[in-house]
Amino acid sequence: MTELRDKCIRFDWAVSRLLHQKANFGVLESFLTVFLGEPIKIVEVLENEDNQLLSDDKFYRMEIKAKNSNGEDILVEIQNMTRLYYLERLFYGVPKPISGLVNLNDTCKEVKKVYSISILYFDFGKGSDYIYVGQNNFVGLHTKDNLIISTKEKDTIVRKSPAEIFPTYMLVRVNEFNKVAVSPIEEWVDYLKNGVIKPDTTAPGLQEAREKLRYYSMSDAERHAYDEHVNAIMIQNDVLGNAKLEGRAEGRVEGRAEGRAEERIENAKRFLAMGLSPQQVADGTMLPLEEVEKLVDEIKNK
Incomplete structure (x- = not known):
């Protein structure tokens, strides 16, 4: 019964209904900090037409403008979409928040890095790990060396690899996680998969999530809507x-x-x-x- 009382709502539901609110940014910031490996501070959630269309569906995409540990602007996309041709849709969708921000600023230099985090609650490819990270690198056809490019920052020329500029894709294969959670990222993935957060967790953000995302803390109407959401996912699976x-x-x-x-x-x-x-x-x-x-x-x- 204790575990049932400790049950938390699924992260995709929390993202679409709760975590886009500024009062709950702490949970989301901790999630990004653990998965990206550096302190992340959210500036704003970028609401767009796509998010509004998907917000009541089991498919949701959140776009976030944030700052990394160096105070640089970054864009982060979090999505959970069980669809055919997933990679094609993923690569098509990531440039959209970039172009939207560029149109606002009329320049590309403000955004230093784009991250796309996909939480996959469905079978996706074959592999022994539960998290895969992909970046763009340009390798010499004959010399096999990695291309290093020059770019201007703060009136100085600095050298960077394309991976520092091009989007980084992270695929979290929730169903493939089958181990005892020890590290913070393992505890987060365990919550993503099972919806339960240990009372003694020390992973950043999970204690706050445990209090704010508890299933029995919702109203009857909210629980009913959430149950229908989970039921729709089960039918789909x-x-x-x-x-x-x-x-x-x-x-x-x-x-x-x-x-x-x-x-x-x-x-x-x-x-x-x-x-x-x-x-x-x-x-x-x-x-x-x-x-x-x-x-x-x-x-x-x-």
């Missing part, structure tokens, strides 16, 4: 799971059917080589006469 099973079963059936068809063709070729007539071969193998006659032509043309 069932549909995706059944589709996978049906696809495998269909593949096995098709494979067996193809195997039997190939076997009949091989038998037909042997019977023809023995001198049987096309009609006799068709009757014996259950192949259409037209198909047997095509085999006859193939044999003659060899």
